[in-house]
Amino acid sequence: MLQQLFSFKGGVKPDTNKAPSVQAPIGTAPLPRLLVVPLHQSIGGMPNPLVEAGDRVLKGQLIGSADQWLSSAVHAPTSGTVRAIEERVAAHPSGLPTLSVVIEPDGQDQWIERQPLDYQALEPERVREVLRDAGVVGLGGAVFPSHAKLSAAKAVAMEELVINGAECEPYMTCDDLLMRERADDIVRGSGIFRDLLQPKRVLIGIEDNKPEAAAAMKAAVERLGENFEVITVPTRYPAGGAKQLIRVLTGKEVPASKRSPEMGVQCFNVATAYTAWRAIAHGEPVLSRIVTLTGNVEQARNWDVLLGTPLRDFVALGQARPDTNGYLMGGPMMGFEMPGLDAPIIKATNCIIASSARLFPPPAPEMPCIRCGACAEACPHELQPFEMYWFARARNFGKTQEYNIFDCIECGCCSYVCPSHIPLVQYFRFAKSEIWSREREKAMADAAKARFELRNEREEREKAEKAERLAKAAAAKAAAKKPEPADNATPASATSGVDAPVDADPAAAKKAAIAAAMERARQQRESVQPKNTDGLSIAQRKEIAEIEARRAPLQARQTALDTENTEPQRTKSNDQ
Template sequence: MLRKLFKFHGGVKPATHKEQSTTAPIAPVPMPDRLVIPLHQSVGGHPRPLVQVGDKVLKGQRIGAADGQLSAAVHASTSGTVRAIAPTLMPHTSGLTALAVTIEPDGEDRWCELERIDVRSASPDEIRDYLRDAGIVGLGGAVFPSHLKLKPGKSGTLKTLVINGAECEPFITCDDMLMRERADAMLQGIITMRQLLQAEEVLIGIEDNKPQAVAAVQAAIQKSGESGIEAIAIPTRYPAGGAKQLIRVLTGIEVPHGQRSTDYGVQCFNVGTAFAIHEALSLGRPMIQRLVTVTGNVNAPRNYEVLLGTPMDHVVRLAGARPDTDRYIMGGPMMGARMPAFDVPVVKATNCILVGSPALFPPPPPEMPCIRCGECAKACPADLAPFEMYWHSRAKNFGKAQEYHLFDCIECGCCSFVCPSRIPLVDYFRFSKSEIWTREREKDAADTARDRFEFKNFRQEREKQEKAEKLAAKAAATREKVATEPKAAPTPATPTAASPAAQPAPTAAAAPAAPTATGADAAKKALIEAAMERARQQKAQAAAAPKNTENLSPEAQAEIAEIDARRAAAAKPATPPAPDA
C-alpha cells in the first residue's frame, strides 16, 4: 500500500549537479600535519578546554567538556600533542575567530580507552547524557545537540519519527552515499532512537532522484525484520529537506513557527545523525569525523570520511582543485557560506566543500529595483511575503520587518533564486536578523547595567539607614546611662565677702530664679568646655613651639637666642624712674 504524500507551499527546482560525486565510493583522508579543532561546533554553550598546551592526547579523548545541557563535548580526532589553545579563524563567512585546540598528530592514531554504555539496562536520561558527552549533534546542518531532541515531549511518547534522507541541496551527496554504503549501521541507530522516543512509526524520507539509496535502505529494513519502519521516495523539490517541509510531505502536519514538532507527535533527525548515534552507542566512538562531499571546480568530485579539524585545502587537494579556483563554500549554492580562507578546519557542520570559480559561479548581475511581481512569495516554502520584508529591511525598519514574520524565514534562498530583479533577498534578511539580535543584546546589557546601578544605590541607602539607626541607638543608650547614674551631692562653699553667697538673696520681685539644668545638660556642657580648653592648650603649644629648629648651625642658634632675649626684654614692663631726693 502506497502512503499518501502531501505538498508544501513554494519551492524551486534548481539543477542538482549530484551525479559527479557519486561515481566513486567513500574514501578516507590521509592524516594532515595538524588538526585545528574548534571547541564551539554546535548550537549552545562554548565547551571549556580540558587539556593544556604540551599535553599528550589520544584519539577519542575528550578535550572540551559540554557547557551545560545545551551543548556537546568535543574530542581529539587523533593521537598527538597539543600545540596551541588559542583563537583561530573559523569556517564562517564573518571571518571571526574562536577558541580552538591545535593538535600535532604523532602518526600512531592510537585510541583512548573507550567508554561504553549498555543501552538495554541504562535509563533514557543516562543514554542522553552519554550522547552529550560523546559530542553527538545534528549533521543535517543545524548542529543542534541530539540528546535534547531525543525526548518524546510532554506526552512521553511519539507518534512518528521522521528520518531526513532527502538531501535536497544541489551538489551535496554525503547522505546519499551514507545510505548506499552504510544503511545497516544507520538503521541500527534509527532503531535505538525509536526506542528512546517510544515512537509508533518511523518514516525515512528520501528524494526520488536517489533510487540506489532508497533501495539500500529498504533492503536493510527488510533484513532487520523491524516493523513500523518505512523508506519513502518523495518528489524532488528544493527545500524538501527542511525539517518542517519534510514533516509536511510525509505526515501532512504543519508545525507553526515557535512551536515544537514534538507537540504534534513528530520529531525529525538526519540520517548522518542516526549513523553517529549507532557509532557512539554500539562502538563507544565519539563524534570525531564525518562524511564530506568535495565537488564543484575539481577534477575528481568525491565523498570523503574526514577527521574533524582537518584543513579544508588538505581535503580539496585530494579531489584536484583546478587552477582558477577562487573560493570555498561550506554547504551548497543555495544556503552555503563562503569561507574566509582555504585552510579553515572541517567541523561538525561541514557536509560539503563546494569549490568555486568565476566560471562556475559568475558574478551576479547588478541589482535592479523591486517590481513587486510576487514571484518570491510564490516560491517561499514558509509562506511569507519576502518583497515586504525586503522593503522594510532595506529601510532599516526592523520592527515592520518582524511584523511580516522575518524570523519565520529559513534562509533557503528560493526567493533570491526566482527574483527577476536579481535582488539578494536572503542577504537583506540576514542583515535584519543580525541587527535585531545586536540591538536585543545591547538592550539586555543596558538593562543589566541599570539593574546593577539601582541595586548599588539601594545598597548604599540601606547602609546609611542602618548606620544612622545604630548611632541613634547608641546615643539613646548613652542618655539612658547618664540619666540613671546617681548624682553627687553639691559641696557647700564657705561664703566670703566677695562671694555671691555672702550677698543677700534677691527677692522674687527683684529677679526671677534661674532654671535648674538637668544632669544630662550639665554633663554635656562640661564635656564641651573641657574639649574647648584642650583645643586652646593645643593651639597655644603649637604657636609657642618653634618649627624646623632641630638641625641648626651654631650661628643660627645664637641668632635665635639673641632674638628671643630681645623679645623677653621687650615684654617686661618699664621700671618707673626714682623720685628726686
C-alpha cells in the same frame, strides 16, 4: 499499501549537479600535518578545554567537555601532541576566530579504550548522556545536540519519527553515499532513536533522485527485521528541510510557535543516526564525517575526513582547477564562502564546492523591486519576502518582525527566483542580526538600570540606618551626662557663697593626651620583637648589629625631642 504523500507550498527545482561526486565510493582522507579542532562546533554553550599545550592525547580522548545540557563534547580526532590552545579562524561566514585545540598527529592513530554499550540495559537518561558525551549532533547542517531532541513531549504522544535522507541541496551527495554504503548502521541508529522516543511509526524519507540509496535502505530494513517505512518523496528544494519533510510525510504543519515534538513528530538526519550507532555500539565519539568535495575540481568525490582537517589539505584531494576563485561550505543555496584555506572541517561541514566564474558567475546588478510576488510564491514558509525586504532596507526592524522574519529558514528560494536579482536572504540575515544586537543591548541596559536602582536603594538605606544609629548614640550620650540627684545632696542655693571647682584647661588636657599617646607608641616600638631571626648566619647577625648601632643615635635624638616637646606642656599645666 502506498504511503499518502502531502506537499508543501513554494519551493524551486534548481539543477542538482550531483552526478560527478557519486561515481566513486567514499574515500578516507589522509592524516594532515596539523589538526585544528574548534571547541565550539554545535548549537549551545562553549565546551570547556580539558587539555593543555604539551599534553599527549589519544584518538577519541575528550578534549572539550559539554558545559551545560544544550552543548556537546569535542574529542581528539587522532593521537598526537597538543601544540596550542588558541584562537583560530573558524568555518563561519564572519571569519572570526574561535578557541581551538591544535594537535600535531604522531601517525600512530592510537585509540583510547573503547567501551561498547548495551543501550537497552541502560536508563534512557543515561543513553542521552552517552550521546552528549560522544559529541553526537545533527549532521544535516543544524548541528543541534541530538540528546536534547530525544525526549518526547510530556503532553503529546510521539506519533512519527522521521529519518531525513532527502538531501535536497544541489551538489551535495554525502548522505546519498552514506545510505548506499552504510545503510545497516543507519537503520540500527534509527532503532536507538525509536527506542528512546517510542513513536508509533518510523518514516525514512529519501528524494526520488536517489534510487540506489532508497534501495539500499529498504534492503537494510528487511535484513534487520525492522518495520520502518522507506518512502521516496518528489525532488523539490527544500524538501530536505525538517518542517517540509514532516509536512510531506505526515501532513502535519509545524507552526512557528511550536516545536515538532509538540505535534507528535521528531526528525533526525541519516548521518546523525549513523554516528549515534557508532557511539553506542562501538564506543566511538564523533571524530570524522562524510564530506562532499565537488565543483571546479578534477576529482569530485565523497571523503571520510577527520574533524579539524584544514581546508587547504582537504581540497588538495580534489585537485582544484587553476581558475578556482573560492570555496563554498554547504550547497549553493544556503552555503557560504569559506573565510580562508586555514579554516578547518567541522561537524557542520557537509559539502565543499570549489567555485569559479564559470560555475557561479558574478551576480547581476541589483535592480529595484517590482513587487511581482515571485518570492512569495516560492517561499516554503508562506512568508512575504518582498515586504520583509522593504522594511529591512528601511531599517524598520519592528515591522519585519510583524511579518515573521524569524520564521525564515534562509533557504534562498526567494533570491533564486527574484527577477530583479535582489539578494533577499542577505537583507534578512542583516535584519535578524540587527534585531539580536538590539535585544542584547536592551537586555544590558535593563540590567545596568536595575543595578543602578539597587545601588541607590542601598545607599539610601545605609544613610537612613547611619542617621538612626547616630541619633541613638547621641541620645545615649546625653542621658549618660545628665547628673543623678542624690538624697543627701546640698541644694546649690545653700552653697552659693562657696566657689565651685573650676575645670582644667581643655587645651592642656589635649596636649597631655597627645604626649601620653606618643609615649605608648614609643614603648610599643621598643617592645616589638623581630621575627624570623632564628638560625641566622654570622654575617646576618653582624649586619643586624650594624643596623641597630646606626639606629640607636636616631632613637636617642627622637626621645630627647619628645621630652623637650612635653616639658613646656607639663610646666604650663603646673602653673595653671
